[in-house]
Amino acid sequence: DAKTTQPPSMDCAEGRAANLPCNHSTISGNEYVYWYRQIHSQGPQYIIHGLKNNETNEMASLIITEDRKSSTLILPHATLRDTAVYYCIVRPRFGSGAGSYQLTFGKGTKLSVIP
Amino acid sequence: EAQVTQNPRYLITVTGKKLTVTCSQNMNHEYMSWYRQDPGLGLRQIYYSMNVEVTDKGDVPEGYKVSRKEKRNFPLILESPSPNQTSLYFCASSTPGVGGGNSPLHFGNGTRLTVT
Numbered sequence: 001d002a003k004t005t006q007p008p009s010m011d012c013a014e015g016r017a018a019n020l021p022c023n024h025s026t027i028s029g030n031e032y033v034y035w036y037r038q039i040h041s042q043g044p045q046y047i048i049h050g051l052k053n054n055e056t057n058e059m060a061s062l063i064i065t066e067d068r069k070s071s072t073l074i075l076p077h078a079t080l081r082d083t084a085v086y087y088c089i090v091r092p093r094f095g096s097g098a099g100s101y102q103l104t105f106g107k108g109t110k111l112s113v114i115p
Numbered sequence: 116e117a118q119v120t121q122n123p124r125y126l127i128t129v130t131g132k133k134l135t136v137t138c139s140q141n142m143n144h145e146y147m148s149w150y151r152q153d154p155g156l157g158l159r160q161i162y163y164s165m166n167v168e169v170t171d172k173g174d175v176p177e178g179y180k181v182s183r184k185e186k187r188n189f190p191l192i193l194e195s196p197s198p199n200q201t202s203l204y205f206c207a208s209s210t211p212g213v214g215g216g217n218s219p220l221h222f223g224n225g226t227r228l229t230v231t
Contacts, residue, residue, distance in 0.1 A: 044158070044205070103158075
């Protein structure tokens with residue numbers, strides 16, 4: 001079973017920030033939070049990941065609460081091309097064997113960017 | 116360009132006719148994996164490989180075989196395909212990250228298989 005909870009769908013106006021929430025209340029200390037997205041039926045695309053600090057890259061920002069039980073993915077200026085299903089995944093730190101590579105995908109959040 | 120390449124992108128076949136879906140990565144990754152994606156069921160892992168000659172079952176291995184004779188290639192073999200193997204298949208690869216973190220999984224663009 002997926003260890004994360006996400007809203008099934010969200011809308012965002014083009015050009016505005018998209019804030020996608022994720023609950024992972026059972027996350028353990030050695031687990032990272034990863035975000036992927038899947039555009040239509042293409043292969044999932046890595047966006048960002050973090051352990052406990054907030055992270056930012058060219059695609060997005062990741063805000064993780066202090067207790068690590070939830071996080072928010074922020075797309076600062078959503079475009080139509082950001083319409084996709086976004087997956088929040090917890091993943092063990094490397095060194096835990098094969099399980100540290102495996103991704104368990106839940107149902108994700110379908111983000112629709114509206115013109 | 117770093118990538119995972121799957122072939123073919125689309126495949127229609129008949130029940131019982133053996134087929135192979137190829138997967139190749141050019142990133143020298145140790146870990147490779149196969150997933151299938153079905154409506155309402157999400158992505159489920161079929162098989163994975165931690166390195167050359169090391170493979171293991173994922174969550175839904177029945178009806179599939181894999182091999183890892185070279186680091187870059189990880190073919191998925193369906194010896195006797197059945198209609199319930201109609202699905203969208205993804206290959207992925209990864210490598211240990213620096214400092215204990217995990218390198219992200221890189222996915223191919225998928226193979227849509229239809230078995231009639």
